[in-house]
Amino acid sequence: MPDPRGRILVVDDSTINRKLAVAFLKREGWDTDEAEDGKVALDKLAGEHGYRALLLDISMPGLSGEEVCVALRADPRHATLPIVAYTAHAMDGELQRILSAGFDDILVKPITLASLRASLAKVLGESDRADTGPARGV
Numbered sequence: 001m002p003d004p005r006g007r008i009l010v011v012d013d014s015t016i017n018r019k020l021a022v023a024f025l026k027r028e029g030w031d032t033d034e035a036e037d038g039k040v041a042l043d044k045l046a047g048e049h050g051y052r053a054l055l056l057d058i059s060m061p062g063l064s065g066e067e068v069c070v071a072l073r074a075d076p077r078h079a080t081l082p083i084v085a086y087t088a089h090a091m092d093g094e095l096q097r098i099l100s101a102g103f104d105d106i107l108v109k110p111i112t113l114a115s116l117r118a119s120l121a122k123v124l125g126e127s128d129r130a131d132t133g134p135a136r137g138v
Helices: 015-027 038-045 065-074 092-100 113-124
Strands: 007-011 031-035 051-057 083-087 105-108
Touching (some): 007 038, 015 031, 015 051, 015 113, 038 051, 038 065, 051 065, 051 113, 083 113, 092 105
Parallel strands (some): 007 051
16 A cells, blocks of 8 residues: 655665665655666656655766756656755765755765655755755764
């Protein structure tokens, strides 16, 4: 039975990082789907997918998260899909470059339940929205 909150696609080449994000999301009541690289993510997003948001790692072999985001933003079907960058790259210059690629927010690894919750609230416009800049796992 589908989860009433909706479904989020988690894209990361690290199995451990994907499993951690999925565990946090499920704890918060989300249904999840996983992709281990950018090509698999684009394939999953090619048809009717029903995702409410995308958690997308920046540094992956093959297509980077930034390349995937740019491709999605060029497609009118995905122009408004909330996309959260999921990265260990936290320098100010890098954060600006990532946001300019079309991401809606940045979740800095290592993530915590609180940082994930805040980032999703921000991009989904939920009532407990936290406008404190990039969500940092500490």
